[in-house]
Amino acid sequence: MTAELVRGQNHPLSQTRVEIRVSAGTPVLALASACDDAGRLAGPESVAHPGARSLPGLEVPGTVAGEHRFAVDLDAVAPAVHRLGVVLVLPPGGPARFGAVPASYVAVADPEGAELAGYTLTGLDAETAVVALELYRRQGAWKVRAVGQGYAGGLGALLADAGLGGPAATALAALATGLVPSGDITLAALPTAAPPTIAQGVRAPQDAAAGTAPAPPPPPPEPFPAADVPYPGTPAAAPGTASADTIGGPPTIDYAHPRRRRTTSEPPEPGPRAVPSPEADRPPAPVAGDASGWSLEERLYNQVWGMFEDLARSVAAYRSACDFAESRMDRELDEALSDPRHRLGGSGNAARDAARARHDELVAQAKAVLDRDLAQLVAESEVVEPALPAPYARWANPVWHGHAVPEEAPLALRLGDLHLPERPDLRIPMLVRAPLERGLWIDNGRTGSEAAMTMDTDRLRRAAMDMAVAHAVRLLAVHPGDRISVHVVDAAGAGAASLAPLVAAGVLAGPPAAGAAGVTRTLEALTRRVDLVQMAVRAGAPEDLPPDVDLADQLLIVHDFPHGFDDRSVTRLRYLADEGPAVGVHLLMVADRDEASAYGPLLDPLWRSLMRLSPVPDNHLADPWVGHAWTFEPDLPPPGSRVLEQTLERIAAHRRDARP
Numbered sequence: 001m002t003a004e005l006v007r008g009q010n011h012p013l014s015q016t017r018v019e020i021r022v023s024a025g026t027p028v029l030a031l032a033s034a035c036d037d038a039g040r041l042a043g044p045e046s047v048a049h050p051g052a053r054s055l056p057g058l059e060v061p062g063t064v065a066g067e068h069r070f071a072v073d074l075d076a077v078a079p080a081v082h083r084l085g086v087v088l089v090l091p092p093g094g095p096a097r098f099g100a101v102p103a104s105y106v107a108v109a110d111p112e113g114a115e116l117a118g119y120t121l122t123g124l125d126a127e128t129a130v131v132a133l134e135l136y137r138r139q140g141a142w143k144v145r146a147v148g149q150g151y152a153g154g155l156g157a158l159l160a161d162a163g164l165g166g167p168a169a170t171a172l173a174a175l176a177t178g179l180v181p182s183g184d185i186t187l188a189a190l191p192t193a194a195p196p197t198i199a200q201g202v203r204a205p206q207d208a209a210a211g212t213a214p215a216p217p218p219p220p221p222e223p224f225p226a227a228d229v230p231y232p233g234t235p236a237a238a239p240g241t242a243s244a245d246t247i248g249g250p251p252t253i254d255y256a257h258p259r260r261r262r263t264t265s266e267p268p269e270p271g272p273r274a275v276p277s278p279e280a281d282r283p284p285a286p287v288a289g290d291a292s293g294w295s296l297e298e299r300l301y302n303q304v305w306g307m308f309e310d311l312a313r314s315v316a317a318y319r320s321a322c323d324f325a326e327s328r329m330d331r332e333l334d335e336a337l338s339d340p341r342h343r344l345g346g347s348g349n350a351a352r353d354a355a356r357a358r359h360d361e362l363v364a365q366a367k368a369v370l371d372r373d374l375a376q377l378v379a380e381s382e383v384v385e386p387a388l389p390a391p392y393a394r395w396a397n398p399v400w401h402g403h404a405v406p407e408e409a410p411l412a413l414r415l416g417d418l419h420l421p422e423r424p425d426l427r428i429p430m431l432v433r434a435p436l437e438r439g440l441w442i443d444n445g446r447t448g449s450e451a452a453m454t455m456d457t458d459r460l461r462r463a464a465m466d467m468a469v470a471h472a473v474r475l476l477a478v479h480p481g482d483r484i485s486v487h488v489v490d491a492a493g494a495g496a497a498s499l500a501p502l503v504a505a506g507v508l509a510g511p512p513a514a515g516a517a518g519v520t521r522t523l524e525a526l527t528r529r530v531d532l533v534q535m536a537v538r539a540g541a542p543e544d545l546p547p548d549v550d551l552a553d554q555l556l557i558v559h560d561f562p563h564g565f566d567d568r569s570v571t572r573l574r575y576l577a578d579e580g581p582a583v584g585v586h587l588l589m590v591a592d593r594d595e596a597s598a599y600g601p602l603l604d605p606l607w608r609s610l611m612r613l614s615p616v617p618d619n620h621l622a623d624p625w626v627g628h629a630w631t632f633e634p635d636l637p638p639p640g641s642r643v644l645e646q647t648l649e650r651i652a653a654h655r656r657d658a659r660p
Helices: 154-161 166-176 296-338 340-345 348-387 398-402 457-478 496-505 515-539 567-579 593-609 643-658
Strands: 003-005 010-012 017-035 065-073 083-089 105-109 115-120 129-138 141-151 412-419 428-433 439-443 484-490 553-561 585-591 610-613 618-622 629-634
Touching (some): 296 348, 398 643, 457 643, 484 515, 515 567, 585 593
Parallel strands (some): 003 115, 439 610, 553 585
Antiparallel strands (some): 412 629
16 A cells, blocks of 8 residues: 655565655656665765666666656665755756646555655645655654755755765766766766765654654644544545544644745755764664754754654553553463463462563563663653744643744644553654644544543633634734635634634634624635635736735634534535635534534545644544554643733734834
């Protein structure tokens, strides 16, 4: 079964002999780059192109074509090479940019032809060269990552970004794309790349995972229900049913590089180097931001994803060892009891004691390894959590006291914390990529979890609405002042107490819509916006939108669904949930699924399209790697804190100052 990757998401490769398949919407050149662990080229000879097609372990096609296939033997790759990049380049005389042609598709297949992972390169515009996929080493194993990093400056800019000197990048780009014959330029004549000045930090000791979380990772996936995995783009957090959510992205976690320099030869900002421990047998001291990335925000995002995957895999190894020890003990006990000599000779007790002793020894060894890994992750969490920027930080973090309205949109947002029963105090931030690719559904029903069933209905519904307001304030606070307009549908007015801070600050696009007429009016206006923007984008004329269309992203908060909704309003809501995110209309719904049961299966697609969250601790999310049931806890302001009100005051003041 093919793993459909999103940008930044990675996938393990079970085989070292694979085939790269490229299906482009136009004839392209397929190149390969061999980089070190910091993503830098050793020299012009590290690029395979039509003028020099071979690298150890692979040979690229020598022609321009719409489809390419070439084999890769990862066992033959040089030890110094840690990343193999699959590069697509528009040839001279062809289309001027990738945005003008259908999206390309790149896949990794096994020798028998079955695709292991595939990636569709969406979101490209003026780029003429793009790093599509990357095969990279991680702790002795190989993985594939969807990169999708394009360069408007073409192959020369891509090579310069990988550390190749300016003249070398220009000359090699001309040679690779056929602007000069291969006999006119020799690799020996090209200058080599300058050595990096500062080495990137390396994650300790486990494998880090948008989206996803190595770099340009983890879109890594995002955590969602046990059926709907939560993290990264992405992602890859596979959308699941309403009963469980997966993290990652599909995890789940899209892993675009919004901060990445596209047209400059300037190298990426390096991460800090971890200070080695004085004791040689101890792991290096953790450092905040020591993952790969093109900005501190991205490095922290990738580091959080790495911690998330490390914890998932460490606990999976421990549980697997315990299960093996249990099954082995059962088998040995069965054998001992089935042997008449043990029953008659009195040696059965000794056999049973020996089986239990072996079981306890194996479990103790597994527990020691788990404790070691958890101690490292706890130490890393203690340095990472205080360093997180406002979009990733808890409401209790002091960063919110000095937070100002930013000039750029964030890479991701924090929705809460995730933890496993083996170490409940080790909390991993649940981050989702921004802008939201799926709507959010905060489940205020008492049947959703055991924790919800123990709560009073009114308290549960108030907690769910408070959680929705906290998410809305965070979205407003971490985006530029005019970037998001917030609309509220509260047909019965039951959410007035929770909505009071938003209303008092004057940051809503209008008063909360009440009654069936208000619901209809709000949904009709947002549906019209989606239709108009879609038509403008398809026509390639976004500047021709009517002047009354708000170009800012729209957030619709729906409370007490389906109260006040008729059949037409329900249809419009489903339409907004499906089509809205692609054109900047996002849904945040607070609802009890049981109350909408009268609609039957009609609403099943709606619930599946949303990421379900619980206002109380609940283990309804699953990771994209091993499928653990993670306990999700929402991030809410501390009791008695005025952080929401103070943040809203700053947002309102910024908007007043920005008005002409």
